[in-house]
Amino acid sequence: MSDEHFDVLIVGAGISGIAAAYHLQTKSPDSSYAILEARDAIGGTWDLFRYPGIRSDSDMYTFGFAFRPWTDGKVFADGPAIREYVSDTAQRNGIEEKIRFGTRVAHANWDSETARWTVRTERGENGERTSFTCNFLMMCSGYYRYEHGYMPDFPGMEDFPGAIIHPQLWPEDVDYAGKKVVIIGSGATAVTLVPAMAETAAHVTMLQRSPTYIAARPSRDGFADFMRKILPEKIAYSVTRAKNVLLNIYIYQFSQSYPDLVKREVLKAIRIRLGRDFDVRKHFSPSYNPWDQRFCLAPDGDFFDVLADGSASIVTDRIERFTQTGIKLESGEEIEADLIIPATGLEMQLLGGMTLSVDGAMVRAADKVTYRGMMLSGVPNFAIAFGYTNASWTLKIDLTCERVCRLLNHMAAKGHDYCVPTLPADLDTVPMLDFSSSYVQRAMSQLPQQGTKSPWRTYQNYVLDMLTIRFGKLEDGAMKFGRVGDAAQHVAALEAAE
Known part of the structure; x- marks a missing residue:
């Protein structure tokens, strides 16, 4: 029985x-x-x-699909609402019937003789x-391991008699009502968990090793509500x-240009909410x-509200060890706990x-350079949907999908069988992600590089990317096109060059 063949496989x-399926259709x-x-x-x-x-930490007007209006009204939607939004979009557009559920991709190999991928x-x-x-x-397929999140090996974990639950593996039957809860971490997950659990827990303590920037935002967008009253929905x-x-681009660029001013204003806003007696600099000054x-x-x-009313508290310190009653800190303080939640991030x-090979030779992502933040040097007919780190994930995904469709249409019109990003000999490279978050730093040795100039540089700027990805030349000198007959020779030359 021959393998089932498609023009495009989406993983x-x-x-x-x-989003990729909709754009293809x-x-x-x-x-x-x-x-x-x-x-x-x-x-x-x-x-x-x-x-x-669980909720989005990006506003839904940029995190939502460009082709499907977000009409719920909440700027930061909860997980179930987003899940329904994605599922309903797939059903409405006939995408669900194209999905092969329960099918895990283990390996993919590109064969230059046939200009095809075989996906095991x-x-x-x-x-x-x-x-x-x-x-x-x-x-x-995203950028993190689904099977488990990052879990440090805290000393004494075996001594703690209560439950220790990583948010990524949250069971359905957790009852924390009336219990003392300690949440370890200071990222988006912890900031989400604290007010949600404080509603029924006896007390919630957020234990952080170091502070994170946290800002209050309205849960509704007044501008969006007004626009819906005077304009058609789309x-x-x-x-x-x-x-x-x-607005997001302006805030990011302003923060990069005037970091001290932005930091001062963020801390000022927190002091107004929590009062002068709260040690804002210790707990909120990264x-x-x-x-x-x-x-x-x-x-x-909501996070600041539960700190203000006393149903939650924040502690900035390092963990010495877990104990039979909770957590002992390096300062000597002990925090009592019935339930401990290590919101310690992802892997x-x-x-x-999956593993990847070209003509049987294994591809190591760290040896490759990203092309327009969406393809790998020397890997033909292959794209990765990787979103922004400083803006909504899906903004970049939409652009990537558009570019892939442009490539497919161009190859069909010109009679090409493959396209492959080809590195220049003199390109300087830097890390793919200029981001200091722990999960990025832990994975830096596994990630591709990026170049110092276009089209190998990812600028993390939607407007610049939109202009180059949506309207820029496809035959830009870096992207090479060819037919089956010359594919093997071309890929061999690329491997020799790299």
């Missing part, structure tokens, strides 16, 4: 995969495709994470092996989306500049954990 049925309608999804449901991150209060997969609990072939492979959504894109890591946002200031994982 992952989360928000990126559904509308911009490259002659391309057949299928989506391979390891899990049994649509939604990716938003189906996996089930911890209390495993299905079900017994790991039944299947395979597909495709002309173009698009990875929409136009109102587009106008609000454009406004928020430009050692890094604004936007060296992502900002944490608190809708309507990055590119390509959904």
Whole structure:
């Protein structure tokens, strides 16, 4: 029995995969495709994470699909609402029927003689092996390991008699009502968990090793609400989306140019909410500049409200060890706990954990350079959907999908079988992500590089990317096109050059 063949295979049925499918259907309608999804449901991150209060930390007018207006009204939507939004989008557009659930991609090999990918997969609990072939492979599997999050080996964990639950593996039957809860961490997950759990817990303590920038934002966008009253739904959504894109770019650029001023204003706003007696500088003044890591946002200031009313507290210290009653800190203080939640972050994982080869030679991502933040040097007909670190993830995903469709249409029109980014000999490289977050630093040795100039440089700027990805030349000198007959010779030359 021959392998099932598609023009395009998409790996992952989360928000990126559904976006990719929609773009293919509308911009490259002659391309057949299928989506391979390891899990049994649509939604990716938003189906996996089930911890209390789970919500977006980007505004939904830029995080939502460009082609599907977000009409819920909440700026920062909860997990179930986002999951329903993604699933409903797939159903409305006939995408769900193209998904092969329970199909985990294990390995993909590009064959230059046929200009095709062979994708090896495993299905079900017994790991039944299947395979597909495709002309173009698009990875929409996210950037972190789904099986487990990052978990430090805290001394004395075995001594603590209560439950220790990582948010990424949150069980459905957790009862924390009336219990003392300690949440370890200061990122978006911790900032989300604290107000959500404080509603019923006896007390919630957020224990952080170092502070994070946290800012209150309204849970509704007054501009968006007004636009919906005077404009048709799709136009109102587009106008609000454009406004928020430009506002986010302005805030980021302003933060980069005037970090001390931004930091001072953030701390001033927190002091107003918590009062002069609260040690704001100790608990909310990071050692890094604004936007060296992502900002944490608190809708309507809910995080600060529970600190102000005493149902939650914040402690900045280092852990010495877990004990039978909770956690002992290096300062000597002890925090009592019935339940400990290490919101200690994720483990990055590119390509959904699969391996990759070109003509049988294994590809190591760290040896490659990204092209327009979406392809790898020397790897033909292959794209990775990787979103922004300083803005909504899906803004970059939409642009990546548009560029892939442009490439597919261009190859079809010109009779090309493959396209491959080709490195110049004199390109200087830097790390792919200029981001100081711990999860990025832990994975730096596994990530591709980026160049110091276009098209190998990712600028983390939506407007610049939109102009170059949406309107820039496809035959830009860096992207080489060819046909089956010359593919093997071309790829061999690329490998020799690298």
